[in-house]
Amino acid sequence: MTTYSAVRTTGIYCRPGCGAKPLAENVSTFELPAAAEAAGYRACLRCRPYRVAGTVADEAPELVCRAVQLIIAGLLDQSGEEALGTRLGVSARHLRRMFHDHLGVTPDQFARSRRAHFARRLLDDTDLGIAEIAFASGFGSLRQFNRAIQEIFRASPRELRDRRRRGDRLVADGGxxxxxxxxxxxxxxxxxxxxxxxxxxxxxxxxxxxxxxxxxxxxxxxxxxxxxxxxxxxxxxxxxxxxxxxxxxxxxxxxxxxxxCEPIRARAHLSADPDLGPLVAARPGVRVPGAWGPFEVAVQAVVRDQLPTDDATEALQKLVQVYGVPVAGLGHGLTHAFPGPEALTGAELVGPLAREVADGNIVLEADLEGLVRSLETVTSTRAAQEIALRLGARDAWPLAGESERLRPWRSLAAVYRLTSVS
Structure with missing residues (x-):
């Protein structure tokens, strides 16, 4: 986990490795840039902490991690903390307390910092215009964008663009x-x-x-x-x-x-396991892949649960060809966008899943136990656990065999098993 150092005498926070050498008694530490900013510090111009991964450590409670996933998906762009709490089944006050205790910020402060840091990266790396960057970063107006950037970086977006370094800009021949x-x-x-x-x-x-x-x-x-x-x-x-x-x-x-999410505690726990330890030592950088679309991952898992590998691959291809939205001229075998649940309610193999999702009876953002319980009405426990793994549950187990000793980090353990086999 990256720890950010904030210097009380200068009002600046830095990432590890920065050349600044403040006195230890003047330094406070924060686990997230947003927490340092909420305490009144601004980002160092030398080490540029907004360019490193500001991830949430896996020691945070699952409720906080699920809230972070919803914020990443943009829920706070159009609504407030009350709506976020409602989605998670808790009060906004309780959610703010959890965020403050484990991240050092409120959900709104976390979201605002992410937008500003992303915008700063766009100012450095791309040639997008200032207004384009504002809306690309999720800000509701140019005025809101300018105010947030000025408060966090103590400079205007135009001034920051003028400061970018020669090697920052990423030149592309397309996209x-x-x-x-x-x-x-x-x-x-x-x-x-x-x-x-x-x-x-x-x-x-x-x-x-x-x-x-x-x-x-x-x-x-x-x-x-x-x-x-x-x-x-x-x-x-x-x-x-x-x-x-x-x-x-x-x-x-x-x-x-x-x-x-950085699997710091998960990796340490699995390293001590006699079977998984050698796999972790050999490939310490393995992480749990997520999903672009929850419903897409659910369909894939349900089909592969019912058919042998080759047959499942063929069935998924046909499903996409029949129900997906054609996209021409892409190459690399890409031909369609994946269909939504409403389009698949009558499809073979996945119709029951699609109907339950379309009707709101299965909510693919639920906690592990609730998600698996609802999915088991339309598919096997193994498939339900695989879906939960891809949707961010830290203790899902879609494999056979005893796994109690691997709790509460079975998702990463399962990925180690699967990648070692492949």
Missing amino acids: LVLRLPFTPPYDWEATAAFLAAHAIPGVESVEDGVYRRTISLDGEPGVLELGAGGDDYLLLRAHLPFWEGVMHVVDRAACLAGLD
């Missing part, structure tokens, strides 16, 4: 290229292999270490390409119909790659 930062170790090879094994033909592909997929934004098609970048970041190339809200596209891509 928008962005860095997805992570804290090492991170094993992209293992993640790409997992995504390849679970890819839905026509919607996803993995070729030469690059993951590609179709997406739909307000009914308009887009394509994402994700691959290795540098020692502490992946590279995402996004071909999108518009830039508004692109922050949430980027955040969802990071979740898909398993970059949204």
